[in-house]
Each structure stands twice: as C-alpha cells, then as structure tokens.
Amino acid sequence: MSSLTKVIGDYIVTLFDDSDKSEIVLRRKDLAEKFGCVPSQINYVLRSRFSPEQGFLIQSQRGGHGYIRIMQIRFADCDECAEHLEDLVGSAVSEQDAKRLMVSLQERGIVTTRERLLIEVVLRNQEEQGRVLFDLPPYKRDTMRADLLRRILVSLAMA
Amino acid sequence: MSSLTKVIGDYIVTLFDDSDKSEIVLRRKDLAEKFGCVPSQINYVLRSRFSPEQGFLIQSQRGGHGYIRIMQIRFADCDECAEHLEDLVGSAVSEQDAKRLMVSLQERGIVTTRERLLIEVVLRNQEEQGRVLFDLPPYKRDTMRADLLRRILVSLAMA
DNA sequence: TATATGTTGACTTTTTTTGACCAAGGCGTA
C-alpha cells in the first residue's frame, strides 16, 4: 500500500510528463479535493518531494485566483550542475544525509545504480577506517565524508 | 542448527528468486512478525547479509507506510572474473599498479569510464589523506590501497 | 576459553496525516 503523499507526488510528476513543459501550475484546494485530503497535505507533499534539493522551485500566491507553480530546474550544462552538486554537500555530511543524497541523485539519473553502489562501498570503507583505525571523532568523519563526496561528485559531473 | 538470521536471509533470497526482479520491497514489522522475532533482528540480517559489499543496496523509509527496499545489483557477466579480480590485487598495491589495473579493467569493459574515473578519484583521495593527514608510511598506504581496491572490485563483481 | 556471530528490547528518529489558526490578495460597497 502506497502513502497518499506518494500518490500525490506521482500525480504531480505525471503532470510534468504530460505537459512536457518545465513548469506546472495548480490549485492547492482542488488537488486536496481530488485526493480527499486536507489542503495542508499538499504543502507537505511539496516540502517533502519537490524541494530545491530535489531539483524543483516553487512559487505561489494566496487570495482569489491563488495558485501554486512548480518549476523543474534543468541543468543547462555540466558546469552549473557541478556547482549545484557541490553546494548540496556542505562542509560536513552525516552518513544518513550522504545516503539520502545518493538515493536522490540515483533517482534523478545523475548517477547509475552501479555508481551509487560503488560510492556507498567507498564511503563505508572510509568511515570504518576513520573509526577503527584512526579513532577519529564523529565530526571529523563527517567533514572527511563531505570532502570525499564532493570530490566524487565534482569529478563525475565533469565526466 | 540453522540460525534465525540464516533462515530470514534465505527467505529474502527466495523472494528475489520468485519475483525474478532485481528489487523487492518489504515491511520490517511484517517480516519480524512472520518469523516471530523483534524487528531489529531484520536490521541485523540486512547488515550482515545484504550489504553493498555483497552486492545489495538498501533504501528504506520510516514512519507511516514505511518500507525496506532491497536492490540486487547485477554486474556485467564475468562470473569467474570475480575471484580472478580479487587475486589481481594482492595485499599491497602501488599507485602505478592500481592505475594500470584500472586501465586494463576499463579496456576489458568490466568498468565504465566514469566508474574508472570515480575509483581513481577515490584512490587519490585516500592516498592524499594517508600521506598528509595521518603521515602513514608508504607500505601502509599500499596495503590500504589494496584493501580499498579489493572491496570495490569484489562488490562490483558480485552477481 | 576467546572471539565472532546472533538475539533482544529499550529508546530514538523520521515520515505521514490531520486540524486549528494565520496571512494575503481580490472584489464589492459605502
């Protein structure tokens, strides 16, 4: 059984597919009605599935004739892509955040499944060595993970 | 006597066999119930039997409608290659040898160009940290390089 | 007997759903 959030998120994705434009406009109230939920559920869907980190920008307006506009960010070229990716990894990244990022990048087709597997093996390797071999504190391991991830992503973006 | 962990692990493998898809989705709670154990036992099974090193990627979600998705990564043919690959990397490998090996693997179509690039970035990263950050002697760096490379290749070759 | 592997449960964190209350824009009317 699939969550309502996923159903609504998938529906919005089909809107993009159907319109083959990089931007769609919708009414929060209508969507909530269509899926039989409270309006604020729509905000939750947008927050959790259509964030800038996931490649979307949102504009909205309240009042009569209000709307919600969802724009899909497309990377014009790899340079921009690289910068964006670099920003996604800050100066320190937890294991969980790294994993989430990898899932998102894989789902967006930026890395292949094989590449993700490879990266996860490598991150685990470094984590283990930092912990067991050098007894590094958690924060140091987070910054090292961020460094490694950044290097990997930057180099892949250029490839 | 067969441990519960083995029983559950085998069961998950049959799920893959039955569905002949490379990915299955399950509920931790349900599985724990089915085998009459605590939920965290499932985490142990996954950690010990379905790691990236063993060729699996796991994606999971907590909260309402949570799930655990296990993906089996299948790699380019090369069955006997797996053991062979491991032998290729001894207990210590120089930077040059590692590079030569990667070139050869790419030429034989066992890794893609991007994957080779990725691996080289990762090896360089580890080399630099070993040298600059921890002031490791050359031999130690060579063994660590071998360890990392072996892990990478074994996980990639895992069918 | 040591060490590695497996089992358990208490506690933590994350995700989803829901609803009450807040804020802003447009329109009609005094």
Added chain:
DNA sequence: TACGCCTTGGTCAAAAAAAGTCAACATATA
C-alpha cells in the same frame, strides 16, 4: 479610497505509524 468579506495558500504542532540504533546478553565456533 477604505473597509470588510470571501477565497486561497501557509505554518505549526500533535498524534500515529514505521524504521533505526545501541548495548547488553546468548550462543556458536575456532
């Protein structure tokens, strides 16, 4: 123009439903 009123969307917090972590304890294996 100014003031309400209706229409929309936004925020926040609580509750519920999973899954994750960690460390203690147990069992198996070398």
